[in-house]
Amino acid sequence: MRSTVRWAALTGAAVLVSAEWLNWRWSRTLVGNRAGDREAVVVLGYRNPQPAANRVNRWRVRAGLRSVDVDVDAAGAGGRATRVIFSGGPTSGGPAEARLMADYARSELGFDGRVQIEDRSASTWENVTHVIPLIEDADRIKIVSQPAHALKARAYLRRQRPDLAERLVRADDYRPGEWLLLKPLLAVYGLWALRRLRADERNPPR
Template structure:
């Protein structure tokens, strides 16, 4: 009778640790997707109007070398498209300048959305920003007319984007609705890396410095 090979304890421990890390990252990701949201309505007068509602989705950029969208930006564009509202007039706002390439992240993401995902809807591009704060600042003029707004990325990064908008334009931030960036079991590596980075940023005050708005006349209450 063949002898059953035993799994070394170190392997079992490592596997259990990876599962625990993944579950923790899932929890961090889900909580981040629920923070710093608004009422989701532009106002009672507009909500009662017979005019069709407008919805803007802001996709935050990520450093992209070369001319093809990298893994992170492909994920963000897919998330942005599935965050569109089928009952509204949508605008997909793609953000990011030429940080690591001669072509802006916004243009690379737009190309991916149209050529690879078949997206044919309206887009607006921010092709000059070089940070998350600039992503939001440059997107503001493009989304001011929207009744509802979603900011998407990986969930902790999207949370930072929403917090920045609360600092910058609380009148727009009250229109924030949840994006579709969090799905259980999706992109586990990106979730783990995003959760680790967000945790490090919070513990070192990097998050607070990054989320500071260009102006700070209004400090919104934390939801």
């Protein structure tokens, strides 16, 4: 009995560690160390038929706001060098995901920085397509979501606008232990979601 419990505990720990490592790796793929004073933080929406931001979108907003580089932001005119772009269209006839996230950032989190809204997208590919005009003048671009989803969006930006993809830097959307018990499910979903990316997009040469 003890050996069974020990085996189960070791297996569970191995699964958690593997899932943590996958999410850590995804958060650091297709990003660089670009410098600059103009920063764009793009927060991708999650399907949200409710009239208020759901748990996933609330977390993405928090991750987006904590991704704002304080030093970069302070360097801009009026301390507003960074713009936060919420991207996502309406779900099932409800409000646009982007507007729900922006409302949550303003009313619940008290964010008073620069906000832009892209509220037409119905897919990750469209998220990227529609935010391109909003990020073309940015020196640094951060894409915020769960790590696998953010990597997928970075790969799409690399396909659509490789020049802009050169400006991608890491967002603060991965922290050790965050979503710990859900990390294995997120890892499985991530492997499925990233299955069609090319090898050089999932594991670019160093």
